Amino acid sequence: MFNRRDALKSIIVGGAASVFSPNTLLASTAPKKEKLGIALVGLGYYSTDLLAPALQMTEKCYLAGIVTGTPEKAEKWKQKYNIPDKNIYNYQNFDSIANNPDIDVVYVVLPPSMHKEYTIRAAKAGKHVFCEKPMAPSVSDCMAMIKTCNDNKVSLAIGYRCQHDPNTQEFMRITKEKLYGKVRMVACGTGYFDNRTTHWKQNKALGGGVMGDMGVYALQGARLATGEEPIAVTAQASTTRPEIYKEVEETMMFQLQFPSGALAACHTSFGIQMNYLQVNYERGWLRMDSLSNYSGNKGSHSKGIIDFPIKNQQAKQLDEDCMALMNSTQLIAPGEEGLRDIKVVEAIYKAAQNGGTVKI
Amino acid sequence: MFNRRDALKSIIVGGAASVFSPNTLLASTAPKKEKLGIALVGLGYYSTDLLAPALQMTEKCYLAGIVTGTPEKAEKWKQKYNIPDKNIYNYQNFDSIANNPDIDVVYVVLPPSMHKEYTIRAAKAGKHVFCEKPMAPSVSDCMAMIKTCNDNKVSLAIGYRCQHDPNTQEFMRITKEKLYGKVRMVACGTGYFDNRTTHWKQNKALGGGVMGDMGVYALQGARLATGEEPIAVTAQASTTRPEIYKEVEETMMFQLQFPSGALAACHTSFGIQMNYLQVNYERGWLRMDSLSNYSGNKGSHSKGIIDFPIKNQQAKQLDEDCMALMNSTQLIAPGEEGLRDIKVVEAIYKAAQNGGTVKI
Incomplete structure (x- = not known):
């Protein structure tokens, strides 16, 4: 039948x-x-x-x-x-x-x-x-x-x-079309103050730690703003609340090198409210502030602004x-896109643990 | 006589x-x-x-x-x-x-x-x-x-x-008076594209390298914005023009830990035009853009703007x-203030060379 x-x-x-x-x-x-x-x-x-x-x-x-x-x-x-x-x-x-x-x-x-x-x-x-x-x-x-x-x-x-958000798509377009030449430097900070103590985000076995959570937004900021995949990383994990962040990191700073020579300095935290992307190109700059909120993401660049209305990000x-x-x-964003991030996340954890540069 | x-x-x-x-x-x-x-x-x-x-x-x-x-x-x-x-x-x-x-x-x-x-x-x-x-x-x-x-x-x-520039003094005041609580994260980028090839800035014996030059502005950004002295650093030196930057680094990324738990992600380059400071406090944010130009430095923060007129920075x-x-x-800014920076610069070079964390 x-x-x-x-x-x-x-x-x-x-x-x-x-x-x-x-x-x-x-x-x-x-x-x-x-x-x-x-x-x-x-x-x-x-x-x-x-x-x-x-x-x-x-x-x-x-x-x-x-x-x-x-x-x-x-x-x-x-x-x-x-x-x-x-x-x-x-x-x-x-x-x-x-x-x-x-x-x-x-x-x-x-x-x-x-x-x-x-x-x-x-x-x-x-x-x-x-x-x-x-x-x-x-x-x-x-x-x-x-x-x-x-x-x-x-x-x-x-x-x-965010990849469905026209504000994200606009900064990706500016890079792709080389409006200001090549990307040279990216700085990206994503985080918030999480006052929970027993959430899965604080639990290693459940997949917690800031890097995989808020950190992926900063990583996406750097990957989407450069349009490239990082080839090497360094990273530093830290916490200001060791009594809560016993198993996983509260904060991660990580630095990425891209094939073109572009660099990224990213930071992510469950202890710091921040949400921005700064891109410095050969001949211009771009800034998203905020970068990855549920609504109201917007930015500006050397010659204009980025402020596309969006009714509902998740619905889109x-x-x-x-x-x-x-x-x-x-x-x-198929599974392969998720995998690209997790490859970098694994390298970041390795770099944070060993203190040196990890090639990807 | x-x-x-x-x-x-x-x-x-x-x-x-x-x-x-x-x-x-x-x-x-x-x-x-x-x-x-x-x-x-x-x-x-x-x-x-x-x-x-x-x-x-x-x-x-x-x-x-x-x-x-x-x-x-x-x-x-x-x-x-x-x-x-x-x-x-x-x-x-x-x-x-x-x-x-x-x-x-x-x-x-x-x-x-x-x-x-x-x-x-x-x-x-x-x-x-x-x-x-x-x-x-x-x-x-x-x-x-x-x-x-x-x-x-x-x-x-x-x-x-810059320490004589009222725009700098204002962000120092905001930190000192804890307008938004403690500083949690600083990001600071200072650099420009230097197309010279035989200047002292490219010459190690003459004291070249971006870290001591433009890097000190980024370091000052982090030190003045936190009002603290860093206790540990990590750093990554790189160049996109090895034919010119043979003896010294073109670009340095460096990360600072402060006693309060505040962190800073700084980057400086002779290959990248950038000049900004981002501060994320417990309950607010501050941004200078530009941070350390000869004129026109200005910024904004959660509750206002920073835009003090200055006739001539060097004259002041x-x-x-x-x-x-x-x-x-x-x-x-007496000699002791210069020394404080160079102590950190030395630690940054050591960290960049050895790949680990250098305590100060």
């Missing part, structure tokens, strides 16, 4: 006979869904305050299901968002999501240490995966996630919301990623 | 019987000079384009003499500034300046490697010394300069023009330093 799930698979994946290309899904003559169904896995702050509200604004997707280990949360979300019981999962029965045609995409919003497991389980269930950043605590996790998605012919997008990200799935176009 | 020089010495130094305190000159009942006579040693760009014009605007001092190894320059300056022959010296007869009552202060504007020799010769001639930054290439040079000035009961001021520096000499008050 040709059920709805099979129909969707043939639409999205392009059918078993078609040539599969990760992140580019072939078109089909079968009727397409107008909106993809998203299931959020992990109902913490980011799902609750950012993604669920964004999914009320999206045009290409909707909040179809939830996965949570907390029955009270399930009940609350069910009422608030009118989610049918059959689309509510816990971590034990999650794999049966494979049989649910309402769910096209599983969005993993768990602590980083759990990204690999839930990405792999979702991929094996035949669902596309959106995964929050940092992609995972290790390069090997990232590679396993990418491989399993490829093997199961599903797409994998990393939740780099979700819609654009879903459109890429529906139209078989490239995802803005 | 009580000649004019002796009279001046008794005015400025306060007489042999008085308790001598370096940089604080005791008042005297003897009539004071209304303007101190300055002799510039070294007539390169900075003397020619900045100091000599400034000395036409000063109220407490004037261009009384010059010391140069180039007879053509001597003739040109003599004509332009109406300098009497008796106040024109070369490097051979320089020490006879001791007998010239017109000269109260010798301003050393030579390459850094020569600062020690000319500061010491000027001090031994009984003249006060203003010395350009960087004070000298080594801590031992700085200490010898301070000691000789003390031994000869003359004052020593380092040419930190010269007048304030001369007033300190005449009124027996503290110099804004």
